[in-house]
Amino acid sequence: MFNLRLFALLLCLSVSHVSFATVIYTWVDKDGVSHYSQQPPEDVDSKKVYSEDIEPAQVGYVPVLPNTPTSSQATSQSDLAQKAALIKEKDAEQAASICESAKHSLNVLNSYHNLHRTNKETGEEIVVTEEERLEQIEKSEERIKLFCQ
Numbered sequence: 001m002f003n004l005r006l007f008a009l010l011l012c013l014s015v016s017h018v019s020f021a022t023v024i025y026t027w028v029d030k031d032g033v034s035h036y037s038q039q040p041p042e043d044v045d046s047k048k049v050y051s052e053d054i055e056p057a058q059v060g061y062v063p064v065l066p067n068t069p070t071s072s073q074a075t076s077q078s079d080l081a082q083k084a085a086l087i088k089e090k091d092a093e094q095a096a097s098i099c100e101s102a103k104h105s106l107n108v109l110n111s112y113h114n115l116h117r118t119n120k121e122t123g124e125e126i127v128v129t130e131e132e133r134l135e136q137i138e139k140s141e142e143r144i145k146l147f148c149q
């Protein structure tokens with residue numbers, strides 16, 4: 001009797017996971033918008049996707065995209081290098097000041113993570129986001145590369 005109950009339980013458990021799998025229909029309409037539904041659309045070619053085949057996205061994970069410069073960015077980089085060389089040539093004191101300022105900014109940005117800045121128009125104190133902090137680090141490193149060498 002115990003073996004029969006055990007067999008029935010195992011049979012139920014092995015079949016139950018099949019009932020959790022659902023078919024999801026996906027299609028793209030004439031405007032290019034993707035749609036997903038459990039009901040198949042009428043008069044539209046759709047693709048079947050099974051729910052057990054879909055992998056959930058990692059929570060709290062944002063993929064890092066490679067930072068590859070485009071042609072317009074490459075020309076702006078060369079323009080910046082030319083302007084920096086002109087400043088270094090005409091006013092070495094200003095170039096040294098920019099270099100020291102960039103080094104100090106980079107030191108502050110790397111040392112502290114909870115930063116605030118003051119809005120010039122309203123005088124209001126604004127919290128610097130992590131994205132803004134990383135952007136400022138890149139700008140400071142670029143200034144150091146241009147003016148400190």
